[in-house]
Amino acid sequence: MIHAATAPERIVVLAPLGRDSQVAIALLGEAGYQGVAAHDLDALCDYLQAGAGMAVIAEEAFNGADMTPLVAFLEQQPAWSDLPIVLITHHGGPDHPPSMRLGKQLGNVTFLERPFHPAALVSLVSTAIRGRRRQYEARDRLHDLSESRQRLQSALDAGREGEERLRQLNETLEQQVQERTAQVLQNEEALRQSQKMEAVGQLTGGIAHDFNNMLTGIIGSLELMRRRLSRGKTQDLDNLIDLGITSANRAAGLTHRLLAFSRRQSLDSQPVEMNRLVLAMDELLQRSLDESIRLDMHLDPALWVAEADPHQLESALLNLVINARDAMPNGGDLVVETSNHTLDETFTQQQGTLAVGDYVRLSVRDNGCGMPQSVINRAFDPFFTTKPIGQGTGLGLSMIYGFSKQSRGHVAIESQIGKGTTVNLYLPRFKGDTPAISPQAVEEAHRARSGETVLVVEDDSAVRLLVCEVLRELGYAYIEAAEASGALPVLNSPQRIDLLVSDVGLPGGMNGRQLAEIGRQLRPGLKVLFVTGYAEHAAVRGGFLDTGMQMITKPFTFDRLTAKVREMIEN
Incomplete structure (x- = not known):
């Protein structure tokens, strides 16, 4: 059981918006800690001067406030003291510039990003108070050392033995302080890692659950179709095909939502x-x-x-x-x-x-x-x-x-x-000139005209095979390559190329966008259709595509792919 904190261990809370201070103090009180609310930075400094174990401060408390008294107090702390501070930040956490600046000024800071669970606040405060108690132990040991030095100083005249004992005691104490400090830092890092792993565990568990359901629908449909086809039964396959496609589309939708949450989807702003x-x-x-x-x-x-x-x-x-x-x-x-x-x-x-x-x-x-x-x-x-x-x-x-x-x-x-x-x-708000809105024509996958050739660059063999097979059925000539190094000799040859279809992420050190740049140097005006499942640098299409370039995201229907190929070649 955690007993109420003594006066030097009380927690000063400064959160000026709404009832944040009262809520925080109530949560800490339930955990056995004594909290007191400060209404501004000056009051906070008064409480710290009177004695406090730590401070919990909301980032907005520093907006327009004079931090000089607080910074001066922190800089004038005794050698044994390093006041822990929990800084409550907004989205962006310690990596956004205001938080980085405050962290450097305040010193011993742990960041807590909104929104947060009450247990996270109590956990951070508990860790900080444990560290503060070790500082008090160090202070007491330093005090003991000071008294020991005084006693030993009086005995120095009796010989060099007292001086050696003092030196050994001093080294031992400094080593203990260093070990305690290292232990506090290790505990704080372990807490942060535990919180990260909890979040990752929740995310991966949800993904595994949903994907397993969808894969069951896909694999099960294919298994049943194979059994029926092996017995020569071709009737009633449409329902199984629809079930497999529905499950696959659900998996594609889940992937798109995950990319949206992680801010890595390809946006067509x-x-x-x-x-x-x-x-x-x-x-x-x-x-x-x-x-x-x-x-x-x-x-x-x-x-x-x-x-x-x-x-x-x-x-x-x-x-x-x-x-x-x-x-x-x-x-x-x-x-x-x-x-x-x-x-x-x-x-x-x-x-x-x-x-x-x-x-x-x-x-x-x-x-x-x-x-x-x-x-x-x-x-x-x-x-x-x-x-x-x-x-x-x-x-x-x-x-x-x-x-x-x-x-x-x-x-x-x-x-x-x-x-x-x-x-x-x-x-x-959109800042440019708004283009006129015209009805879009229905996309149809027309067959190729004589001699039209597509260069397909895709590292996934299954995707490359399917794309080439669809192009072949529509009468296109095609050349395939698994990476950029295999496509460059083709681009540098007299071979007719009407369109380059390339994955954005390619192995071998050169991505699809770099391949397109070299291709346009060799063949000015080369039309390029990018396909991507995930490409961090292609997240905003407007900054990734030049004139004569377009992009579609995986998974895509082959009707959409062939319609886009026809559209780009004709334009």
Whole structure:
């Protein structure tokens, strides 16, 4: 059992927003620690001067405040003292510049990123207090050493034996202090690693569970088809084929959501008229709702043009509407709203890397059951869900979070138990000239014209074989290579090449984008179609593709591939 902390071990909490200080003190009190709230930095310094074991400080407490007294106090600490501080930061953690600057100024800092679990705060405080107690032990030992030195000094006149004993005692004490300090650092690192492994374990467990289900559908369908074909039965294979394709598409969707959460998906950012997109989805949204739920749309007629990937935005809106539906099992009102917002520095500083400027906001509001703060804090975690097993993957909100951050935007949740939930998605305003919107023609996979040749560069043999086989069926001549080194001699030859189809990630030290650059030096105007399953540097297409280049993501349908090949060759 942990007893209440003595006065030198009391915890000073400085969190100026809302009831953060009271909540933190209550949590620490339940763990057996004595906490006191400071209303500003000056009060914090007064408490520290009077004696304290550590401090818990929210990052926003330093906004516009004079840190000189606090820095002076930390610099004037005795040699044995290194006051531990838990610094509560926003998204971005210790790696974003404001937190890095504060960490250097404050010294012995442990970062705790919002949103966090109460157990994480208590764990960090417990570790810091244990370290502080070791500092007190070092102080006591230093005091004992000082007294020993005084006693030994009086005996120095009696001979060199006293001097040697003093030297040995001093070396032993310094070694003990070093060992204790090393142990504290080791314990802190072990805690951080434990927290990281817990998060990784939750993520990998969720992925394994969902992928195993999907692979069972794919493998099972293929096994049954092989059995029937071996017996010469070709009837009723369509259902098995559809089942396998459905499972494969679910696996592809899961991969896309994981890339969205990790901010590594390939985004096709472009001007988006959000009102037009929302209205186009009206019928789909209505079909996704129960008859007991009434859908209203409040669309700003003077809405700015947003900059985003329209397909990802459609997916985000559908996810939000489905979540709102599930929060109203007995029916209710659901409102989809669009509006213009200019975010000032006061708002953006609380969100870490969010830039000041104009944003288009998409809000989805329900009057359902609402969420407690503990659920809001974890709502964006991958595979976290409050739905029953089998009714949710826990990736919907995490995908929206990753999409918003990769789009240079922001997403926030407001909720009250019994009153409902509002999710606000902010996307940056488009700054350029809005192109005229023209209806898109239906893509058809036309057959090749005489002599048209495609160079296929793909390191995965199965994907390369399938792509080449589809091109052959449509009458294209093709040349295949497994890596860039095999494609360069072809590009440097007189061989006709109408289109280069290349994976972005290739082995051998040269990626697909570098291959395309060399190919265009050898063949000016060479058309390039990139295919990618994951490419960190191709996450934003606008900064990756030049004129005459396009990209499709794996997995893709062969109808889409051949239509894109035909389109690029003809254009």
